[in-house]
Amino acid sequence: MIKFDNDYSRSAHPKIIEALSEDMHNSYAGYGLDSWCERASEEIRKAIGKPNANIHYFIGGTQTNMTVIDIALRSFEGVISADTGHVNVHETGAIEFTRHKVIALPSVDGKITSAQVREQGVLKLYNPTPGHVVEPKMVYISQPTEFGTLYSKEELEAIRGACDEFGFYLFVDGARLSYALSSPFNDVDLKCLADNCDAFYIGGTKCGALFGEAVVILNDELKPHFFSYQKQHGALLAKGWLLGLQFYTLFNNNLYSEIAKPAVKMALDIRSAMLSKGIKLAVDSPTNQQFFIMTNEQIKALSKEYMLSEIETIDESHKCMRLCTAWYTEQRDVDSLIEAINEL
Amino acid sequence: MIKFDNDYSRSAHPKIIEALSEDMHNSYAGYGLDSWCERASEEIRKAIGKPNANIHYFIGGTQTNMTVIDIALRSFEGVISADTGHVNVHETGAIEFTRHKVIALPSVDGKITSAQVREQGVLKLYNPTPGHVVEPKMVYISQPTEFGTLYSKEELEAIRGACDEFGFYLFVDGARLSYALSSPFNDVDLKCLADNCDAFYIGGTKCGALFGEAVVILNDELKPHFFSYQKQHGALLAKGWLLGLQFYTLFNNNLYSEIAKPAVKMALDIRSAMLSKGIKLAVDSPTNQQFFIMTNEQIKALSKEYMLSEIETIDESHKCMRLCTAWYTEQRDVDSLIEAINEL
């Protein structure tokens, strides 16, 4: 079986495994107070063009989201998210676990708009019963989204504008950020992200690392006591240098922005093959995740050799299926998949 | 100014004030372990026809909802509610404060349907990523709803059926329960409620008491350790007998089901007057809360002498306004209001 069902089924890029191997006889201080973290953070600050950014390393996405959101919000404040957002759907209530409401907005292809953000701001300002309702204070979006789509620079800046109007923080989940950066359809680079966010994270787990997410804190209000909060949330790795080493490897020599290019290209090739076959897109995604409306027969045929992932049942004879490529996907596997698609 | 803006603007029914006065020189054990609570609970058990029900007294609605829901649910479980439900909108995130997600469903006039509950059950059963999502475990509805509407016996039994199918608890918020019981359009009596719920509460604050809500626990699974939970949630009144005395007074001689009848009648009279004037209903409510779509001029005119409550802005020239009657509303005030409506 060849796996196209997700983008986190292989350990790490060879350069990272190599760096780990070479480093195994060195000793470091714990809890992120080591030279690897320092060097990685320096690389990231350079890449985003923000010398004063604070960088903190986490192990996984849910942990990152729940900690950053909890640090930023008072208990009666909520986070605005697309109803399809990871924090609203796939974190088993981790945000609520830290006492915050996810204010879920209807979304199109995983995205919300600045107009929706502004509407929440207006509702807050003119609420006839202030104090009785959760106050929105942060906007959470994903780049790329859970459906592979991208916010354009224009859209991102518009959301930033709406946030500024109402005093909202903007937090971007970049679990698959390298796939956004590698898409030919993307115009939001790391500097643009850093210019528009209060905080965002650079995903490692799905983008070449064994594990790890690098949180970038840009707004000074979110900086104090980060270490204590992270430790209390169970989110501090004892051997923090393992994260520093990985992110240094990813950001030194631009590995992070290069690693995903072939994956995106292959995903778009699969997309073309599907479209040629008359199979409909469930979402028009320009990155490594592709979503198709397929018949049960088509799914059955492909599933003999390829693992896809089921998103939802559309009707008795159709399902929405996801196919992912990743930094480790091999061209020959995509070639044979496309052949199989052509034969459907 | 004559207040029609809410139904909790006067202290308590004279019989309750009288009972308090008469009782002021007696001494009792604290924390609900007194004879008044015992007698009140006996009356309630009789009224609902459930000799084994546990009764617990709380001070207010938000406190009641957050404690009962937190007792019933594991941290990763959520409570299904109408998107307009009190727990989703007007408790400043108290449910999330206890770590639970409110799974908000689109609603019509404050109500959800058994089909919607069943759909949530099916989603839970067939979820492709179980463990990654919040599991629904309880259905929360209000009787009457926040918009004054009522679940019929048939609707309630259908929701119960859907709950049984998927192992959900059913919890009914009866903050204004006496207004439901007093409506000529109601066919859900206390026994019917008790037959169909795992837990519900009988509202006192808005129904004749100074303050207080009586929680009825019917499902044995929800009974253990209630006292400890209630204390820990800051929801245990030291002088518990004050609650017992009030609920005894309300349930002895049927005061609770009688007290709201005039209020409902007067609300329906106001409704008729509005309709005669061509003013549209925002919601078709058979209880003491009435919702109208009024022009700014109409609102301005009435607001000279009467307090209404603004629910939301419809468009530049219209707003949705709420008018409430209550157990203490006087006929002469309603008469003069109706006159004022006629003159609009």
Add this chain to the structure above:
Amino acid sequence: MIKFDNDYSRSAHPKIIEALSEDMHNSYAGYGLDSWCERASEEIRKAIGKPNANIHYFIGGTQTNMTVIDIALRSFEGVISADTGHVNVHETGAIEFTRHKVIALPSVDGKITSAQVREQGVLKLYNPTPGHVVEPKMVYISQPTEFGTLYSKEELEAIRGACDEFGFYLFVDGARLSYALSSPFNDVDLKCLADNCDAFYIGGTKCGALFGEAVVILNDELKPHFFSYQKQHGALLAKGWLLGLQFYTLFNNNLYSEIAKPAVKMALDIRSAMLSKGIKLAVDSPTNQQFFIMTNEQIKALSKEYMLSEIETIDESHKCMRLCTAWYTEQRDVDSLIEAINEL
């Protein structure tokens, strides 16, 4: 049976019941936004000499403590308390329920010292693993303490000094404050309290009210968003004027500082009778709670007609027992109790 087991076994002072009765036909705005609360807060501000203090009304002590402490502290910060403090012992973990550690210090007769507070400050400053430990940020003391003892002005000011040194808040639980103010051994008046605290609460439940505690917020850092926090914690009374009316009655004409004087005198008389009988004090208390080391025979003899409260077993033949007087204790009951003590 005559109850000396606690000080919250009768409803309210006749003046409060009277005020409630007289007010029963008036209508008010909800949630504390009424004229009674305004007037009560004005009286309290006058009594404490702090025109800029914010006053908030709660229903009970546990609820008050858990809300104020949670508002003041970040999640990784803890509250220093005597190991015998109410927040550490008798709130079923309500403080931990809001995610904060109670840093319990050994105490003598319910009291901690400025030296102990300073020691915690030094530990915080010189901790070899900062970020890995809970940081103390607030000192919680009770006046009178859970054992009836009092902090002197000198002791209070010394604790304030230690707090200033290390940036700690000082919060005083005044659940039985009127008994402190009424003790001939007390030199901490309301103004002195207000001069030395960041926040404190004036107990009503045990001091003449039906229920209720008035929180005084003096430090501006603790003022923002109080309403939202209070609502979210389930601690906001819908009919807030019931609290305002009671505290206005208690503070208008000095009822609050007068009400407890007879009770304290009677408590000291009981104390003298016990001492004359050779019964040892468990604690040397100058207020309405008295603690004695009694033999099982003595306890049995008194318990025929009088209710005492058991604190703990000392050895096979002795127990520590508490006797309380209260604002409602009658002289004839104390006379007969003293007679019974004399006959032991």
Add this chain to the structure above:
Amino acid sequence: MIKFDNDYSRSAHPKIIEALSEDMHNSYAGYGLDSWCERASEEIRKAIGKPNANIHYFIGGTQTNMTVIDIALRSFEGVISADTGHVNVHETGAIEFTRHKVIALPSVDGKITSAQVREQGVLKLYNPTPGHVVEPKMVYISQPTEFGTLYSKEELEAIRGACDEFGFYLFVDGARLSYALSSPFNDVDLKCLADNCDAFYIGGTKCGALFGEAVVILNDELKPHFFSYQKQHGALLAKGWLLGLQFYTLFNNNLYSEIAKPAVKMALDIRSAMLSKGIKLAVDSPTNQQFFIMTNEQIKALSKEYMLSEIETIDESHKCMRLCTAWYTEQRDVDSLIEAINEL
């Protein structure tokens, strides 16, 4: 500088790095549903002699403790711990973060006794105000303790007995378990642990792994919904097989129980050298952590070439210092350290 300040300053045992390297081109299912986790759990079940144990993999100790304790306890229940226990001191309040009180007992050399546990049970049973206090429900101990000491089989069985008497769970933190298993003074093997605990964890981070802790659940009551809880606590690694692979490597061929033997021997050699020099033990530890009362001069002299870790200041001229060996400590470094000690 040669590091003796902690036992987690090197990445992983060469066999683990090697296994990771060899495995880098294989693909796996996520979230622990892979063959490595299956094989690792099989090895662990065999090693502990419990074919029905559930095994769950975590990333670090704080995360493990907070999740397991939160799963086991209702919100009003607390966990008994030595006052020096990791959960009470070094987790920045992570246990309180999940709403539970740590009931801290005075300890000797990091250990509590069955008599202390029994005393807590008796206090619970005979509490004069049940429902008002946190109920102890779990006993947490560490093997070895934070001070390197060991519970003997007899002590462990006695604690188990006390737990059984009062319905307490016993949970053992084995962050450094391999150092216990490798000590010549230890008589608690894995089977003995499994026979006496409801749950325990086998530390990987400090015992040869890059990171990771394997939780063993023996009591069926603690098994349901573990996946959901773990995900919600942010404690589920996406690439779970990385943990499975490491624990398989540690348990296949007994690496786990062998790896720490040289470290313990070297620690005892350092201990002898210190004692010969007249330096006092702060704790009499039979494992890899050693604690000494040293003069400031001695500390200064050693610190020129060796990193020690400061535990606390004893007086103006003495400090308690910790020296750790670890699975990666080299004999030549210990030889030179001992030489330096001899020259003090």
